[in-house]
Amino acid sequence: MTDKPLRILVAKPGLDGHDRGAKVIVRALRDAGFEVIYTGIRQTPGMIAAAALQEGVDAVGLSLLSGAHMTLFPEIVKLLRKKGLKDVLVFGGGIIPDEDMPKLRKAGVDRVFGPGTPLSEIVAYLNGKLRVAA
Amino acid sequence: MPRKADPTDLIKRVRRGDHAAASRALSLVVDEDASSETLAKEFFKSAGSAQKIGVCGPPGAGKSTLTGRLIGHYRKLKLKVGVLAVDPSSSISGGAFLGDRLRIMEHATDPGVFIRSLASRGMIGGLTHTIFGAIHVLEALGCGKILIETVGTGQDEVDIASVADTVVYVTTPAMGDEIQAMKAGAMEIGDVFVVNKADLAGKDKAVADLKGALGLGRSAGQAPRAWEPPVVATSALNGDGVAELGRELDAHWKHLRDSGEGRERLKRQHATELQFWIQRRVIKTALDRVTDKSLEALLSHKIDPASLGRRLLRN
Numbered sequence: 055m056t057d058k059p060l061r062i063l064v065a066k067p068g069l070d071g072h073d074r075g076a077k078v079i080v081r082a083l084r085d086a087g088f089e090v091i092y093t094g095i096r097q098t099p100g101m102i103a104a105a106a107l108q109e110g111v112d113a114v115g116l117s118l119l120s121g122a123h124m125t126l127f128p129e130i131v132k133l134l135r136k137k138g139l140k141d142v143l144v145f146g147g148g149i150i151p152d153e154d155m156p157k158l159r160k161a162g163v164d165r166v167f168g169p170g171t172p173l174s175e176i177v178a179y180l181n182g183k184l185r186v187a188a
Numbered sequence: 189m190p191r192k193a194d195p196t197d198l199i200k201r202v203r204r205g206d207h208a209a210a211s212r213a214l215s216l217v218v219d220e221d222a223s224s225e226t227l228a229k230e231f232f233k234s235a236g237s238a239q240k241i242g243v244c245g246p247p248g249a250g251k252s253t254l255t256g257r258l259i260g261h262y263r264k265l266k267l268k269v270g271v272l273a274v275d276p277s278s279s280i281s282g283g284a285f286l287g288d289r290l291r292i293m294e295h296a297t298d299p300g301v302f303i304r305s306l307a308s309r310g311m312i313g314g315l316t317h318t319i320f321g322a323i324h325v326l327e328a329l330g331c332g333k334i335l336i337e338t339v340g341t342g343q344d345e346v347d348i349a350s351v352a353d354t355v356v357y358v359t360t361p362a363m364g365d366e367i368q369a370m371k372a373g374a375m376e377i378g379d380v381f382v383v384n385k386a387d388l389a390g391k392d393k394a395v396a397d398l399k400g401a402l403g404l405g406r407s408a409g410q411a412p413r414a415w416e417p418p419v420v421a422t423s424a425l426n427g428d429g430v431a432e433l434g435r436e437l438d439a440h441w442k443h444l445r446d447s448g449e450g451r452e453r454l455k456r457q458h459a460t461e462l463q464f465w466i467q468r469r470v471i472k473t474a475l476d477r478v479t480d481k482s483l484e485a486l487l488s489h490k491i492d493p494a495s496l497g498r499r500l501l502r503n
Contacts, residue, residue: 059277059284084283088283089277089307090283091287092285092286100296101293109211110215
């Protein structure tokens with residue numbers, strides 16, 4: 055079953071309520087054939103990790119615009135790994151300064167997409183990362 | 189990226205209540221992995237151990253929010269709850285937006301709650317082919333109550349009656365008059381009816397309309413039924429009526445066990461599970477044999493679809 059649909063959790067940690075971006079991603083991924091679960095806004099790292107575990111997802115996409123990414127993104131990766139989700143790909147999006155990228159990568163966030171990223175680029179990235187690995 | 193897992197070990201871990209193992213087992217079952225039949229065989233041993241409550245009704249009636257409330261109700265009673273929430277897959281892309289979990293995130297970190305979103309993956313009728321396999325995993329996990337939320341398809345969602353023990357049909361005050369309630373389809377299969385959004389105007393009329401429509405049959409001189417479906421008004425928004433709904437669900441579960449009806453329903457569920465398996469197997473096997481050459485033969489009228497179909501099934 056190599057053609058099984060890939061499952062992606064799109065999550066919004068932290069306190070900002072701006073989820074238009076997350077919803078655009080959800081819609082684009084659905085249209086590209088992914089099964090997408092959306093957590094809604096203001097989720098704690100614990101809630102996101104538990105959802106990723108129960109839903110059996112292949113990747114977790116984190117959207118954040120409040121500036122708390124350096125705290126929350128690594129915390130979520132840590133919790134996912136602690137729960138045994140070693141292979142789940144973590145990527146992010148939002149307003150993330152360039153200088154934070156290397157640190158986030160080091161913390162286990164595979165890639166961060168900034169504003170204006172074409173949706174096709176994100177779809178191609180996920181297919182490339184997840185289909186090859188499977 | 190399936191991690192290699194020993195099925196026996198996985199089964200043991202699920203029975204111990206390990207959520208990670210349950211999630212893995214669910215993925216294997218739902219994706220119809222080669223190992224899933226070994227797992228299914230073992231998990232089937234737990235079949236019938238939980239009350240399976242189907243929550244159906246039109247889109248926007250508040251099924252997910254009400255499901256969230258019911259989880260809260262059962263957690264107060266210290267019961268372990270499983271939730272299977274089905275949303276439609278796109279027939280165009282095959283993708284799906286599974287949005288039910290969003291309404292029940294407050295229970296995300298509760299170790300006594302396991303929620304899994306499922307995509308319908310091409311099946312109509314509000315469910316998905318592998319729903320039974322998923323149910324048995326949650327039963328093995330030790331869930332005493334399993335809430336199954338169907339795709340909100342409205343009038344024609346009758347499959348749930350062959351899957352759940354207790355069917356909750358959710359409607360709202362704004363869903364129409366008693367003529368709507370008299371139509372055949374989903375209304376016939378409800379064991380418990382809910383008028384949700386009771387915080388809106390028109391609740392009392394909606395409850396009366398529903399009760400009226402449900403009572404019409406008896407006036408024709410039919411024998412009284414062993415179970416008369418109750419109508420409960422709830423507000424998933426503020427929690428009103430949820431405890432009463434919980435009591436009615438318990439009463440129905442008791443009725444099923446005391447009357448022998450439960451055994452009949454379980455038998456029907458197993459028959460449906462068998463039917464799903466055969467359909468998947470036979471249809472998939474036959475369709476896999478369709479080649480471009482056979483389609484060309486149809487184009488040139490060398491053969492007709494029925495004859496070709498017969499040949500594909502025979503092979």
